[in-house]
Amino acid sequence: MSETPLLKLSGLEQVFDTRKGPVAAVGGVDLEVKAGKVLCLVGESGCGKTTTARAAAGITRPTSGAVEFRGKPLTAMNAAERTEYRRSVQYIHQDPYAALNPTRTVYSTLTAGLKRHGLVKGRTEARAKAAELLRLVDLTPPESYLDAYPHQLSGGQRQRVNVARSLAMDPKLLICDESTSMLDVSIRVSLLNTLGRLRDELDVGFLFITHDLAVAKYFAWDGEIAVMYLGKVVEHGPTPEVIGNPQHPYTKALIGAVCEPDPDLAKANRSAEQLRSAEIPSLHDLPAGCAFHPRCPAFEPGVCDGERPLLQLAERRNVACHVVARDRRRAAAPDDRTLTFDAVPGSRRPEPESAI
């Protein structure tokens, strides 16, 4: 793979100064997004997903580490390159209600960027371009939306306008921050399908942030998933592998916690392993060693609470877990007795019980 990735984050760290002292919201993240590929960041709130995305979009300056766009670090860019980067990387926000200026019409919202970057000449061309964008996101006929204000649109329609706005710049990379979480299920699927078409037809790369594993699975099937916990990536690999055969106990817990739309499966799931604690540790006072150890069902004293685990290659993916790493070492030395931490029970459907 000699191809330069579209976006490369290396050793990204973001430390915020607060009254209680420095908080490392993101503590050393290495990720890559390639053209036409999806990288999904999943994790719970407060794990640093959005902070990572904001640094990738150049909205904040990371305290250490580098963001590279097409092999060029952001800090080394001159004004023209920076403009080009700003145009090529677009951000789709979470809340479709807050992200649109309520005093601008759809037309005005869609063409503001085009005008700023001098991509359209004159009003007719701008209107034609805006109509084309609306068609791209399935808001048809465009004429009935162009002069509408955001309050006249439903949530799903607003989010489509948001997507259309980011597409106006002909982006190479879209950063979607929980872009579908506020939408109803039926509308979510059609928006994801629209985004999928962009990925496949226009070769747009995606940094896709979500807390919903099902969305990650659906949208990033051919791409990769990186699971974040308290500012660090704990598991990273191809989507089918991570979802189908999670290695890190945190990923296992996340997948085991999903409520599936299937009553029989749900019943089988009730016995799923419980975490040792439901509370997420504070970033002010991170646990020593593996940050997940106070909650981890596979916790082993002396192994997990000493050093910070590093991301290590395990079964075609990177996992940051002492127990997994040790088990792999043992498996490699066949004489040793292997103690593996069993998968969270789940994907097996029980025998159907007699009808109630």
Add this chain to the structure above:
Amino acid sequence: MTDPILSVRDLSIAYKTGRKESVTAVSGIDLDLYERQSLALVGESGCGKTTLGLGLLRLLPGLGEITSGSLTYRLKDGSTADLLKMKPEQLRRFRWAEAAMVFQGAMNAFNPVIKIVDHFADTLRDHSDGKRKWTKAAVEARAGELLETVRLDPDRVLQSYPHELSGGMKQRALIALAIALDPQVLVLDEPTTALDLLTQRSIVQQLHELRKKFGFTMVFITHDLGLAAELADRVATMYAGRIIETGSARDIFYEPKHPYTAGLINAVMPVKGLRPQLESIPGYPPSLKAMPSGCAFHPRCAFATDACKNERIDLDLLTERPLGMSHTAACLHHDQVRFERKCTDTSAARPASIVESETADV
């Protein structure tokens, strides 16, 4: 006892939108709820689920009004009472002691300037039957006991302000508050929305335990079909202010007969198992102001015929079962609705044997 604990007949709720204008948010609801059942009201935003939930306790905001119908509860002493005829004072005693609510958005449901213990004090003093005097010590004892049942540490939580608790802790405290007077019916509005996945799971587990322990009847409102599958015995799907399909959880998830329910389930993404082909429902839900004639779903429905546009379609009994578990659907073409999940790839993470049992099951 085979009498329903709550019986709703032809309930309609409207919101005032102007001096002489109003929109009907919920109409023609018939519902019987039996002891110890849990019913999920599912639907997309704006379908009237929350309005119906609030209406069940007559907690509608000022502009909302129950325009017709009846709401009959069987009280703890065995008598029945029509909620719509209750006077304010009776209603106050009824709420929480007989039926309680867990409001939407745990983050904002508490008063931010009042300590958790005072929330308990207010609830216990206001809604109990007045025979018992709730002294400070009595409140603390009862609140402590309740918090322990939801696995919170009373010493830490009671004297805290809401902002000092995490989202999951607030949601637990809210549930503890709702069951403070041992209600028979508990209405939960989106109990896990806005919580993290792992917290969500622990709340679900908690609700299972509480139900086992206290045996209350549960109505929960959710847009998350996964949660409905997890917690409900019965599911009612709502669309544009009406219940369009009811049935046992298995009916709804394995053999939905209303095209909208089938569409909803087809749009849900599962994490486990195969990767099904997802289909979205074309179009957007109708505005309450401009409701389509006949079946409100017909503009988005693949099966719609002229007959669908003409008159209102009532719930049709498909499978009869006792205790309100019957499968009913409001669709003229329910016999044409076939639900199956199409799969894009079978190469996914599942071994072949499971794939076989999957197909055999459908």
